[in-house]
Amino acid sequence: MSTAAVIIIGNEILSGRTRDANLPFLGKRLAELGINLLEVSIIPDDEQTIINTVNQYRQRFTYVFTTGGIGPTHDDISTVSVAKAFNIPLEINSEAVGYLENYYEAGTINNARLKMAHIPVGATLIKNPISAAPGFQLENVFVLPGVPEIIQAMFDGISDRLVGGPPVLTRTIATDLRESILAEGLEIIQNQYPEVAIGSYPYFRMGRLGVNLVMRSTLSANLDRVYKDIECLIHQLGGEIISAE
């Protein structure tokens, strides 16, 4: 199965100021494509850290996605850092310049805007339908911006470059039973169906604890069986099903 990792580059996420919104999107889209997202790293805008993380991940995973740090300001260092990870120089990419010229008013391409057309030699561009400045792909590494709306608009342009497998299907049941009441029965079901990953996630809402039981598998028949078994387990234990999907 194809695997993936995401590198979220940005001091603003580490400071707790900005809540990342790209991982929920990428996690879901990769699951639909049957690509197994195995690791995410959130790192600061620091060149050596970016170089090390990119070089480690591109060996370990089929696909690597970076988010953030490809804009025009002094703290946007992802492009130059990824290029250094590959030991490839930057060049002014004429296709990228064309996108910027189409987008900005004539004569307003200043140095900061031109910075966004500096792309590693040999990279394949990723079109940005919202604000023109492109991302790029270098071997198995996809370099994307940080703004969620822009990543989402760009992702359709790269999904046909990704080779996945059967999509990972998901079902969820929420119940008012405590995890410690469910644990024994859940483990028996899990051992019976090792090809369905059963996750148990407690939550705390309106002063009460509940549990989301999440089943994930590429095999829909087995997923249905596990769903039914868990439904019966909750019933037998005297619990209520709060929601199911």
Next chain:
Amino acid sequence: MSTAAVIIIGNEILSGRTRDANLPFLGKRLAELGINLLEVSIIPDDEQTIINTVNQYRQRFTYVFTTGGIGPTHDDISTVSVAKAFNIPLEINSEAVGYLENYYEAGTINNARLKMAHIPVGATLIKNPISAAPGFQLENVFVLPGVPEIIQAMFDGISDRLVGGPPVLTRTIATDLRESILAEGLEIIQNQYPEVAIGSYPYFRMGRLGVNLVMRSTLSANLDRVYKDIECLIHQLGGEIISAE
């Protein structure tokens, strides 16, 4: 300066199903304590991956926090994995049993509940004021649950074990100017005040791009100077200040 890393353990975050809410909390609290959060890793419920990440991080950072996977179900493997990372066995911790006995009705401590009192030998417990099952500290590694409300309630119990520095102060200005218009002036200010980290974060709202400019420093006088300089820069460039704090 003290440094920190967070290991978020959980398939539910990688699948995109659950949006992590702990990093925004931990990032802010660590900044207040003057501890520099340098890296976050999101990894699956996989023993070897947990062991490797814990062992790598506890060498590299002053403090390591793990979240998730210390409950009673089959997919809760953080405690046993962290113990293996330290090569320390688990034992039934009598103090932890006491907490559970106080919390649950008499005679209802089943095996699943008792699992939450299996703690590595020599670990210091972290009290859980909400649902009794404690976290624990082993050297510089703090093992916490995944439910945000519980982590938040537990954190006050460990903050006095952490040695930080002066708190990192933050100011933010949002403007309607484009990053590419601001870039040159921002870089001049950044070079003048290297001890203030200036971040530029574009956002897309109601169909329009804007920028949040975030200044972070432990030095309040320099922070105020940078704030004033950025205010003037926006004014000179004909921009509007949408919000400031």
